Amino acid sequence: MNNISIYVHTPFCKHKCYYCDFASFANNEDLINEYYKSLKKEIILRKDEINSREISTVYFGGGTPSYVDSKYIVDIMDILKSEFNINKDAEITIEANPESITDEKLENYKIAGFNRISMGLQSANNDTLKKIGRIHTYEKFLSSYEPCKSAGFDNINVDLMFSLPNETLNDFIDSLEEVIMISPSHISTYSLILEEGTKLYDNYRKNNIIIDDTLDRKMYHYCINKLKEYDYEQYEISNFAKKGYESRHNMSCWDFEDYIGFGSNASGFNNNIRKTNKSNIKDYINDLNNDTLPIMEKTQLNIKDLIGEYIMLGLRKIKGIDIDKINKKFNIDFTDTYKDKIENLKNHNLVTIEDNHFRLTYKGLDFANTVMVEFI
Numbered sequence: 001m002n003n004i005s006i007y008v009h010t011p012f013c014k015h016k017c018y019y020c021d022f023a024s025f026a027n028n029e030d031l032i033n034e035y036y037k038s039l040k041k042e043i044i045l046r047k048d049e050i051n052s053r054e055i056s057t058v059y060f061g062g063g064t065p066s067y068v069d070s071k072y073i074v075d076i077m078d079i080l081k082s083e084f085n086i087n088k089d090a091e092i093t094i095e096a097n098p099e100s101i102t103d104e105k106l107e108n109y110k111i112a113g114f115n116r117i118s119m120g121l122q123s124a125n126n127d128t129l130k131k132i133g134r135i136h137t138y139e140k141f142l143s144s145y146e147p148c149k150s151a152g153f154d155n156i157n158v159d160l161m162f163s164l165p166n167e168t169l170n171d172f173i174d175s176l177e178e179v180i181m182i183s184p185s186h187i188s189t190y191s192l193i194l195e196e197g198t199k200l201y202d203n204y205r206k207n208n209i210i211i212d213d214t215l216d217r218k219m220y221h222y223c224i225n226k227l228k229e230y231d232y233e234q235y236e237i238s239n240f241a242k243k244g245y246e247s248r249h250n251m252s253c254w255d256f257e258d259y260i261g262f263g264s265n266a267s268g269f270n271n272n273i274r275k276t277n278k279s280n281i282k283d284y285i286n287d288l289n290n291d292t293l294p295i296m297e298k299t300q301l302n303i304k305d306l307i308g309e310y311i312m313l314g315l316r317k318i319k320g321i322d323i324d325k326i327n328k329k330f331n332i333d334f335t336d337t338y339k340d341k342i343e344n345l346k347n348h349n350l351v352t353i354e355d356n357h358f359r360l361t362y363k364g365l366d367f368a369n370t371v372m373v374e375f376i
């Protein structure tokens with residue numbers, strides 16, 4: 001059997017950011033203890049889905065895993081280690097926010113086996129941070145970044161957003177340069193997406209503000225070119241890494257490998273079945289208290305869906321899709337099956353085939369969704 005990855009969800013945050021539509025909740029601290037008890041139970045109940053398969057990556061995401069007492073995180077890691085065959089070189093990541101990192105937590109994460117930290121900065125401009133509901137300042141970020149390094153984490157990702165409220169190109173350049181200066185091994189950059197139901201969405205609608213697409217693309221391309229100058233290789237639409245520091249967990253998803261998700265709202269994809277857990281924390285806990293798996297959705301993907309998802313995820317990678325691999329995996333002739341679509345997209349300079357890989361062009365990066373939709 002192939003390797004598999006594990007995702008573990010923490011749904012708690014100290015404060016809800018104004019742009020966030022993730023399954024994360026503030027003011028639910030009274031549920032933390034029960035939640036992690038349920039999480040342990042879920043892992044045990046579902047252990048047959050993994051069996052003896054080797055675990056190549058583990059990712060604790062959220063929410064804010066660093067917000068809760070590290071004893072909960074360590075406990076879950078202990079269960080994963082005792083129940084599953086985790087590769088000794090596995091990449092084990094925890095997401096952390098600047099305001100909740102402490103020396104003690106970092107030490108506990110290190111002892112538990114974490115070897116990668118993903119930090120949410122989003123902007124180095126304190127006014128912008130306030131406007132998007134972040135509760136840390138840039139200075140707070142810096143004062144928690146250094147302890148991560150001192151604790152022995154050399155593999156650190158920093159998340160940065162662009163097209164934030166009132167953000168000018170120069171504001172973004174300043175933020176990017178601040179991040180480049182501290183030289184993390186990995187940088188993820190995303191443009192702001194206004195998600196319905198968020199505070200920012202309501203605010204933009206109420207005040208008739210729209211995101212300036214031209215400026216958004218300027219920021220994105222500035223970012224690509226600037227990071228290249230500093231030896232960050234873009235390996236995915238939104239992700240850049242120093243050599244050897246690409247996120248193996250994310251790569252396994254884009255490579256369409258199996259992963260299993262534990263925790264509320266966690267999704268997994270295993271043996272061609274996609275499963276998503278309930279997102280309401282109380283429902284999640286109640287189901288497990290009744291020895292029921294808290295599954296909200298379970299879909300067996302048919303061959304058409306599988307190929308569509310494979311292409312969609314594969315196109316996110318800068319190196320694109322290995323044509324031999326997709327042919328072998330699905331027993332198809334990719335270039336023949338999609339001949340007309342590929343020709344059309346090539347004529348618009350959105351995709352190319354080089355070294356037997358089908359990938360987006362530089363122009364195509366701006367139209368990734370348009371290209372992907374062609375194959376779904």
Ligand code: SF4
Nearest residue numbers: 013016017020024063
């Ligand atoms: S810290 Fe992250 S998960 Fe929590 S509210 Fe903010 S963006 Fe959402």
